[in-house]
Amino acid sequence: DVKVTQSSRYLVKRTGEKVFLECVQDMDHENMFWYRQDPGLGLRLIYFSYDVKMKEKGDIPEGYSVSREKKERFSLILESASTNQTSMYLCASSLLGAVNEQFFGPGTRLTVL
Amino acid sequence: RKEVEQDPGPFNVPEGATVAFNCTYSNSASQSFFWYRQDCRKEPKLLMSVYSSGNEDGRFTAQLNRASQYISLLIRDSKLSDSATYLCVVNGAGGSEKLVFGKGTKLTVNP
Numbered sequence: 001d002v003k004v005t006q007s008s009r010y011l012v013k014r015t016g017e018k019v020f021l022e023c024v025q026d027m028d029h030e031n032m033f034w035y036r037q038d039p040g041l042g043l044r045l046i047y048f049s050y051d052v053k054m055k056e057k058g059d060i061p062e063g064y065s066v067s068r069e070k071k072e073r074f075s076l077i078l079e080s081a082s083t084n085q086t087s088m089y090l091c092a093s094s095l096l097g098a099v100n101e102q103f104f105g106p107g108t109r110l111t112v113l
Numbered sequence: 114r115k116e117v118e119q120d121p122g123p124f125n126v127p128e129g130a131t132v133a134f135n136c137t138y139s140n141s142a143s144q145s146f147f148w149y150r151q152d153c154r155k156e157p158k159l160l161m162s163v164y165s166s167g168n169e170d171g172r173f174t175a176q177l178n179r180a181s182q183y184i185s186l187l188i189r190d191s192k193l194s195d196s197a198t199y200l201c202v203v204n205g206a207g208g209s210e211k212l213v214f215g216k217g218t219k220l221t222v223n224p
Binding site for chain 2: 031033035040041042043045048050058090094096097099101102104105106107
């Protein structure tokens, strides 16, 4: 079974803090993705990576950065958290190739106060 | 026009009903099409891929109309366990690895 894990289910941070969200997959997938999901807006892609040290901006990269030093791990960084970054963050992974299923982690509910 | 549009619902149907969801997409170069299911407070999971010839998986039937840029999902003999949000998903242009998700259609199946 593919397993995608995320470091925290719930996280509460203060405005201005630096926040790290970690994602690990155990199926040797090339692609990894970070999304945020908000009511009424659906899933929106923040960043994705198709290889170690490679990254591409998604639809809403502003205020975020990512790091992929190892194939199995993809980190999302909020350099200076703001209240409008309060959201559900979902990580996903897939094999290389557009027709491949994306497998999601359980999500991290981040609240920025 | 939004990239992927779905009727948000909610759809409330009795057990045993047949329900259909529709979805339109704007990028004519998209090549891969999916329906994902998301249970309340859970992550999305693939329900089924959608092929040009249409495909069926038990009570679920997916159809694709490339000319109209339209995707559908039909659920027959609805079960209580079908209650979830159904996401229409399309890949980006040019064989992109990126997926574009619709906002989802919420279904509640009532006893």
